[in-house]
Amino acid sequence: MEVSKKLLNSVPGCVDDALRGLISCSPGLRVLQGHRVVLRADLERIKGQVALLSGGGSGHEPAHAGYVGPGMLTGAIAGPVFTSPPVGSIVAAIRAVAYAGAAGVLLIVKNYTGDRLNFGLALERARREGVDVEMAVIGDDCAFTSPRKAGRRGICGTVLIHKIAGALAEQGKHLQEIFQIVTEAAARIGTLGVSLSPCSVPGSRPTFQLAVDELEIGLGIHGEAGVRRDKMMSSDQIVKIMIDHMTDPVSQSRVNVKSGDSVILVVNNLGGLSCLELQIVADSAVRCLEGKGLQIERAMLGSFMTALEMSGVSLTIMKSSEELLKLYDYETAAPAWPPVPRIPVTGQTRIFPCVPESTQPKELVPDVKRVQVYRHILENICKTLLSLEEELNELDRAAGDGDCGSTHARAAQAIRDWISSGEIPSHSARFLTTLSHVLLEKMAIQSVSDGCCKSLAE
Structure with missing residues (x-):
């Protein structure tokens, strides 16, 4: 297999160039000198509030730096592509927000070994320096019915946690209260992905191979193996398989929903799917969930946590509540958060009646x-x-x-x-x-x- 073509200046500098591009087009963001750390430009405004830091390997854009801004993250730490950020950069980010007067720091970390290790070491160092720090580990992957020892992988559902935690921080909630609400909310989220093609780290070959008539269900956002491979099928068919798998009562990784429950739906482009295909999948997902008697309160459609150029999609379902909906709807200026209408999806009239033509009299005796x-x-x-x-x-x-x-x-x-x-x-x-x-x-x-x-x- 050949190395995939990518628009870069250089492989070693691709992450720095990407962060500069984001900062250049987002006046509300700044980069921390000497580190791959993106922070809110108005850092002085967080004085007395809990600061929220997240991050991980690059290649998942717009996550995580795209979610930095009022109402969401205070900062994001970027590692090399698909590699956890170094401990020193995480500590530097914690120091920056602590110096700005943050009333505690919450680290929001996806459940991967490297991220847990490096963010955990940074947490210990910050605590030794007197900073009040907690770490919420998010695992929302529904792929494995019996989770492995490492637990469920953290994927697109993490973005919803950024939003909920950001709203709580803006409201002035204290660290332990945010940590508790976020932990409870994370248990209500499930995500499952499907891929039609692999991705490739800059300068490298594709991470795996799929035949032209195959797709893979349940793979990770770094190209980790999924739970099964199937022949290509229609959008309706694959979405039904995905949602049935995510809500299977015998699965330990299921989203625990039943008919009559309210949910938030995220239809996430894994990087290389066309908008046309993504909208078709969204239609399939809405019809499938409503067919199960679920009330879709909000729906997001777009690229939120990608896997470089992987052609695929993930579905995230979050069992909602009145309080979680208020937090989800809270204002944010983060550049990657979409303008989601604050009205339910289910129950809306989706068709405008067509204005009839002026009718002509029918033939009395057709020839x-x-x-x-x-x-x-x-x-x-x-x-x-x-x-x-x-x-x-x-x-x-x-x-x-x-x-x-x-x-x-x-x-x-x-x-x-x-x-x-x-x-x-x-x-x-x-x-x-x-x-x-x-x-x-x-x-x-x-x-x-x-x-x-x-x-x-x-």
């Missing part, structure tokens, strides 16, 4: 023989268009985007569906008008610049 002629002509046209689909596509590839034949095949299928409906009028003007409406509705119009041909709808 059956004329309709039969129309059917015969249309059937021959459709048969010809369908047989020429690939030939027309090939011609279009030389001058356009290669979809001319597919576009006309869609038109042919739409006409056939119309024929099957039995609604063909015999009056010639009404016949042509109705046919044009069928094509305009079902057949995308190609641009003239494609150079092959315009659609029948023109």
Whole structure:
């Protein structure tokens, strides 16, 4: 396997360059001199409040530095790609917020050995210096029904903890109260991912291999092995498998929800999935959860915790409550937090009724023989268009985007569906008008610049 192409200046400096890019475009953030630490620019405002620090290996952008700002994290410590940050940088971040007058520090750490070790050592050093520090370890992975000795991995659900803890800190809650609420909230969260392709650390080959017709369920955000591989399937099918696995009553890692419960849903792009696919997955997830009788109070759709360029998606479900919803809805200026509407998803009307056309009087005595002629002509046209689909596509590839034949095949299928409906009028003007409406509705119009041909709808 070849080394993947990436837009970098250098492999060793990629994390520093990325942090500079974030800081340059985010006036509310600053970098701590000599360290890969991002802090709020208004650090003086945290005096008397609990400071929140998180972080981990880079490559999960916008996590974690994108969640630094009022209402979320006070700072984030970045390690090399997929590698925990050094103890010295974590200690430097703790000292910076303590010097600014923080009334205690909460470290929010994903459950990985390196992160727990380095943040834990930093916590011990800070406590020896007299700083009041606690560490909340987040493990929200639902992949393994019987968690291994290390426990559940920390993945996208950690972002929800950033939000909840940030709201509590802004409200002036003390350290132990925030720590307790965050710990209880973390137990209500579950996440599961699925990947269609691997990712690759800059300068290296892909972390694993998947056949072109395979996907992997339950893998980690660094490319760690999942729980099963399957053949490619539809969005509805894979989402059902994921949610069934996440809510399986026999699983020790399940999200403990039942019909009638309220939840927050996060549909997270693992890095390389197209927006089109992500929205399709989101639709599948909303329908699946509502089909189980769950009330979706809020839904987030986007890239929140990625795995470099991995083509995949994770679903996070959090069992919500009135208090947690208030904390979730609390204002934040963190650059990566999306503008989520503060209204329930379930129960909304999702379709605007179409304004009907002005109707024309129906034919009193349809001409059956004329309709039969129309059917015969249309059937021959459709048969010809369908047989020429690939030939027309090939011609279009030389001058356009290669979809001319597919576009006309869609038109042919739409006409056939119309024929099957039995609604063909015999009056010639009404016949042509109705046919044009069928094509305009079902057949995308190609641009003239494609150079092959315009659609029948023109």
